[in-house]
Amino acid sequence: MKKVIVTTANKISSKNLETLKKSLVKKYGKELEYDLRLDPSVIGGIKIVVGSRSIDMTVKGQLSQISKQVVTKI
């Protein structure tokens, strides 16, 4: 059973959660265990980790990425 960690700053709406689950089932099958986490430090947006794969679309993550890109170009 694959574990899905979903991190948001505010509680994710049921609509968004449903969309998320449907897509993940299509990709990874029904054997998924969800771990919904609240972390105000991410400010907004969503971060999903499925097994070893991860995608960060939180405000904190985006700012961090922008910061890294700017620092690299310096």
Next chain:
Amino acid sequence: MDIQLPQIIYQLVNFGVVFGAVTYLLYKPVQKILDDRAKRISDSLSEAEKIELEKEKIDSLKKKSKREADKEATIILENAQKAAVSKKKELVEKTKEVLQEDMKKAQASWKNEKKQLLIDSKKQMVDAVVEVSSLVLGKKLDSKTDDKFIAQNLEKVLKDI
């Protein structure tokens, strides 16, 4: 005063005998002594001349040796001076090189420090901008707006995951 002939003859004979005896007995030894003396003097003079010549020779040799020694000393001195000048030049060049190298290193180090300082300043500025942005967005992003933001990005997130 009468002249007595026999007396005169006797005197003459006597003189002749004495002269002959003296000549026979003394002339040769005295002559020999004189000859020996003359020979000794001549030898001495010859020896003195030889010594004089020898002395002149020695003096000449001494002068020659002195001249050669002076010449050699001059050459040695000149060589030593040349070597000293060369060594001095070499040391000056070496010192110049070392100083230039040190200066280059110092300049490079200063440039690096300056560059690093600039990079650090820019990083700090970026961090500050990110920090401020986080605070501003954190205050403005309420639950509803956040949900909209998630909905907008969800498609992309699900495509990439």
